[in-house]
Amino acid sequence: MPTKLISYDLRRPGQDYPELFAAIKSIGTWCHPLESTWIVRTTLSSADVRTRLSNHVDANDKVLVTALAGDWASSGLDKQSNDWLRQNV
Helix, strand or coil: CCEEEEEEECCCCCCCCHHHHHHHHHHCEEEEEECCEEEEECCCCHHHHHHHHHCCCCCCCEEEEEEECCCCCCCCCCHHHHHHHHHHC
């Protein structure tokens, strides 16, 4: 199953995005290693993920969805995130 990296810039200060986070979690098995980054295993295309998430962000927010391959490296991530990445990317 493909793995997608989801990154975003949420522009409205103080805005809470629980519906966005719930939408990301509903797409597949996920990891949230950085504040504005999620990694999700899903059968959806990157465009389909973007479309699903666009209903949960403001018009001036930015979202990037891209496929990940097996080559990755990290620094400073918690053990749980590194373990997830080893198993899923």
